Amino acid sequence: MEPNIAFISALLGDPARSRMLIALMGGKALTATELALEADVTAQTASSHLAKLVNGELLIVRKQGRHKYFQLHRADIAQLIEQLLNVTSNINHPATITGPTDPNLRKARVCYDHLAGELSIGLYDALVSKGFIIDQGFETKLTNTGRSFFHAQGVNFDKLAKARRPVCKSCLDWSERRSHLAGSLGHWILEDIFAKKWAVRDLTSRAVSFNSKGLNAFARMYNIKNII
Amino acid sequence: MEPNIAFISALLGDPARSRMLIALMGGKALTATELALEADVTAQTASSHLAKLVNGELLIVRKQGRHKYFQLHRADIAQLIEQLLNVTSNINHPATITGPTDPNLRKARVCYDHLAGELSIGLYDALVSKGFIIDQGFETKLTNTGRSFFHAQGVNFDKLAKARRPVCKSCLDWSERRSHLAGSLGHWILEDIFAKKWAVRDLTSRAVSFNSKGLNAFARMYNIKNII
DNA sequence: TCTATAGTTCGATATGCATCGAAGCATTGA
DNA sequence: TCAATGCTTCGATGCATATCGAACTATAGA
Numbered sequence: 295m296e297p298n299i300a301f302i303s304a305l306l307g308d309p310a311r312s313r314m315l316i317a318l319m320g321g322k323a324l325t326a327t328e329l330a331l332e333a334d335v336t337a338q339t340a341s342s343h344l345a346k347l348v349n350g351e352l353l354i355v356r357k358q359g360r361h362k363y364f365q366l367h368r369a370d371i372a373q374l375i376e377q378l379l380n381v382t383s384n385i386n387h388p389a390t391i392t393g394p395t396d397p398n399l400r401k402a403r404v405c406y407d408h409l410a411g412e413l414s415i416g417l418y419d420a421l422v423s424k425g426f427i428i429d430q431g432f433e434t435k436l437t438n439t440g441r442s443f444f445h446a447q448g449v450n451f452d453k454l455a456k457a458r459r460p461v462c463k464s465c466l467d468w469s470e471r472r473s474h475l476a477g478s479l480g481h482w483i484l485e486d487i488f489a490k491k492w493a494v495r496d497l498t499s500r501a502v503s504f505n506s507k508g509l510n511a512f513a514r515m516y517n518i519k520n521i522i
Numbered sequence: 523m524e525p526n527i528a529f530i531s532a533l534l535g536d537p538a539r540s541r542m543l544i545a546l547m548g549g550k551a552l553t554a555t556e557l558a559l560e561a562d563v564t565a566q567t568a569s570s571h572l573a574k575l576v577n578g579e580l581l582i583v584r585k586q587g588r589h590k591y592f593q594l595h596r597a598d599i600a601q602l603i604e605q606l607l608n609v610t611s612n613i614n615h616p617a618t619i620t621g622p623t624d625p626n627l628r629k630a631r632v633c634y635d636h637l638a639g640e641l642s643i644g645l646y647d648a649l650v651s652k653g654f655i656i657d658q659g660f661e662t663k664l665t666n667t668g669r670s671f672f673h674a675q676g677v678n679f680d681k682l683a684k685a686r687r688p689v690c691k692s693c694l695d696w697s698e699r700r701s702h703l704a705g706s707l708g709h710w711i712l713e714d715i716f717a718k719k720w721a722v723r724d725l726t727s728r729a730v731s732f733n734s735k736g737l738n739a740f741a742r743m744y745n746i747k748n749i750i
Numbered sequence: 751t752c753t754a755t756a757g758t759t760c761g762a763t764a765t766g767c768a769t770c771g772a773a774g775c776a777t778t779g780a
Numbered sequence: 781t782c783a784a785t786g787c788t789t790c791g792a793t794g795c796a797t798a799t800c801g802a803a804c805t806a807t808a809g810a
Contacts, residue, residue, distance in 0.1 A: 299606040300540040307532030308798075316527070326757060339799055341758055360756045360807040374609050375527065377602045382526035536768075554787060567769055569788055588777040588786050 305350045306378065310335045311343050315352070315366070315375055323356065323363035402502040404495065408480030409487070409502065413512075413521075417483070418474045420518045427462060429473060436462040436479065444479065447486070447515075454478045487512065533578045534606065538563045539571050543580070543594070543603055548728040549635045551584065551591035597691075597704065600634035630730040632723060636708030637715070637730065641740075641749075645711070646702050648746040655690060657701060664690040664707065672707065675714070675743075682706045715740065 306312055310333040317332040318324060324332070330340030344364060347353040352371055356363045366372050402411040409417065421427045426440030436444075445451065454461050462477045475483065484502075487493050492508025495501075504512065513521045534540055538561040545560040546552060552560070558568030572592060575581040580599055584591045594600050630641040637645065649655045654668030664672075673679065682689050691705035703711065712730075715721050720736025723729075732740065741749045 298537070298540075299544070299603065299610050300535055300537040302606060302610050303531045303533075303540065304535030305531075307528055307535035309528040310798080312528035312531065327755090335798085336800060337757065338759085338801080342798080345758090362757070370605075370609050374602075374605050377598070377605050378527040378530060381598055381602050382530055538768080555785095563768085564770060565787065566771080566789085570768080573788085590787070 302350065302352070305347060305352060306375075308343070309333075310339065311347060314340075314343065314347070314364075316379075318353070318364065318366050319372060319375060323365045325361045325363060329364060398496070398501040398503065402493070402504065404484065404502055408474075408476050409484045410474055411502075413504075413518075414474035416518045416520060417516055420516045421475065424517060427475070434462050434473065434475065434477075444482075449479070449482055454482070530578065530580070533575060533580055534603075536571070537561075538567065539575060542568075542571065542575070542592075544607075546581070546592065546594050547600060547603060547632075547634060548723075549594075549632050550723075551593045553589045553591055557592060594634060597634060601704070604633060626724070626729040626731065630721070630732065631728040632712070632730055633702075633704070633728075635712065636702075636704045637712045638702055639730075641732070641746075642702035644746045644748060645744055648744045649703065652745060655703070662690050662701065662703065662705075672710075677707070677710055682710070 306315065313333040314329045317329060326340055326344055327337060329344065330337050333340060333343070335343070344353065344355070344362075348355050348364075351367055353364050354367050356365075366375075400411055402409060402413040404410065408414075418427075418429075421440065422429055424440075424443075425437055426443055428435045428437060441451065451461070461479050462475070474480075487502075487508070488495065490508070490511070491505075492512050493502050493504040496503060509521060512518070534543065541561040542557045545557060554568055554572055555565060557572065558565050561568060561571070563571070572581065572583070572590075576583050576592075579595055581592050582595050584593075594603075628639055630637060630639040632638065633642075636642075646655075646657075649668065650657055652668075652671075653665055654671055656663045656665060669679065679689070688705045689707050690703070691708070702708075715730075715732075715736070716723065718736070718739070719733075720740050721730050721732040724731060737749060740746070
C-alpha cells in the first residue's frame with residue numbers, strides 16, 4: 295500500500311542526478327558523457343547514477359553504436375520535475391550546446407555510412423511529408439510510394455534486400471537529436487550524392503561539403519524546404 | 523544555479539518523512555506525536571525530521587500550548603506530492619489498479635483542502651458541461667455563468683480574491699488520472715459539503731464519507747450524473 | 751589489423767544521516 | 781508546589797551511498 299514516493303524522491307534527491315534530469319528537461323536525448331559533464335562528475339559516477347535512474351524508470355536509454363542516449367521516460371516525469379522547479383521557484387536550466395561546434399559538421403556530415411546533420415533532418419522531414427517513409431518512433435518504414443520513388447531513382451531493392459542490414463532505419467542525430475535516415479537506403483542516398491558530385495567528403499573530418507549546384511539539385515530531388 | 527530540487531527531493535526521499543507528508547495530505551494539522559506514530563519512528567527521530575521539513579519550508583508549524591501542529595506549507599507542496607503519487611503508481615504496478623486500493627478512498631477523499639476521487643471527477647465533468655468552468659489543459663478557468671452560479675450559492679469572491687492562491691485550479695487526480703477542481707473554489711466546495719453535513723471526514727484516513735441524503739443533495743446541486 | 755573513444759565494473763574510501771537512549775526544557779493541570 | 785505529558789538536544793552507532801582510480805569491454809574510424 296505504501297506508495298514509495300520516497301524511493302523516487304531519493305532518486306531525485308542527489309545533486310548530480312537532479313542536474314542530469316534538469317539537463318534532460320530540454321527534451322533532447324543526451325549521452326552519458328554529456329550528462330557526466332552536466333552533473334560535474336566523472337564518467338564512472340555518472341554511469342552509476344544513470345543506471346539507477348533507468349532502473350527507477352525515470353529515464354529510458356537508446357543504445358546507438360558506442361553512444362547511449364538518455365531521455366526522460368514519460369511526460370509525467372517531466373511534469374514532476376517541472377512541479378519541483380515550481381516549488382523551488384528555480385527556473386534556470388542552463389542549455390547545453392550539444393554535439394559538434396564546427397558549423398560544417400553541424401550542416402552535413404557522414405554518420406557511419408549515411409548522411410547526418412541539419413541537411414539529413416531536412417531530408418527526413420521531406421521524405422515523411424511526401425509519404426515515402428513513416429516515422430513510428432523507434433522504427434521507420436518505407437511505404438509503397440516511397441519504394442516506387444526510389445526505384446525510379448535507380449535503387450535496386452533486390453540487391454539491398456540481400457544485405458543483412460535493414461533497408462530503412464532511423465538513427466538519432468548527434469547534433470540535431472532528431473531521427474535521420476540510416477540503413478542501406480540511407481547509405482544509397484549518400485553514395486548517390488557523391489556519385490552525382492553534388493558534394494565531396496572532407497579529407498580530415500567527417501564533414502560533407504555540398505557545392506551550390508549540388509545543394510540545389512539535392513533539394514529539388516527530395517523536395518527539401520528551408521535549405522540555407 | 524544550485525539545483526534546489528535536489529534539496530527538496532532529498533527531504534521527500536526519506537521513508538519516514540514521506541509517510542509524514544502523505545499523512546498531512548488529508549489537510550488536517552497533526553501533532554509531532556501523531557506524525558511520529560504515522561511514520562513509525564520515535565519522538566526524537568520525528569522531531570529531527572519535522573525540524574528539517576519546517577526548515578525546508580515544506581511544512582509550517584503552529585505552537586498551541588504544549589502541542590505543535592504541523593501542516594503542509596502551501597497548496598503547491600500538496601500538488602507536488604500528488605504528482606509524486608501519480609508517478610509512483612505509474613511505475614510500481616503498471617498492470618494493476620492505480621492509486622489507493624481502499625474503495626472508500628477511491629470514491630471520495632480529501633486532497634489537501636479540496637475533494638478528490640471519483641466524485642470529484644463527476645463534479646468536474648458536471649461543472650464543465652454546465653459551462654461553469656472551462657478546462658484548458660493545464661489551466662482551468664471560471665466562466666461568468668460559473669461565477670454567477672457560485673455567487674448564488676453563497677461564495678464570497680471578494681474574499682477569495684484576497685487570498686494569494688488562484689480561485690480556480692486543476693489538480694491531477696491520483697486514482698482517476700483526470701483533473702479535478704482545486705484552488706480556493708475547490709476548497710469552498712469541500713467546506714460547503716462539510717458545513718451542510720452531507721459528508722464527514724474520516725478520522726484515521728483521508729476518506730470522505732457521504733451519507734445517502736448528502737450524496738443526493740450534492741448530485742442535485744451540481745447536476746452530477748452517474749452517481750453510484 | 752590498430753588506436754581512440756564511450757561506457758561499465760570493481761574495490762576502497764569517506765561522508766552523510768537516520769536512528770534511538772538518555773537527559774533536558776516547557777507546558778498543563780491538580 | 782508537584783507530577784505528567786509533549787517535544788527537543790546531545791551523543792553514539794551503524795548503515796547506505798556518492799565518489800573516484802584502475803582496469804575492463806565494445807564500438808568507430810583509419
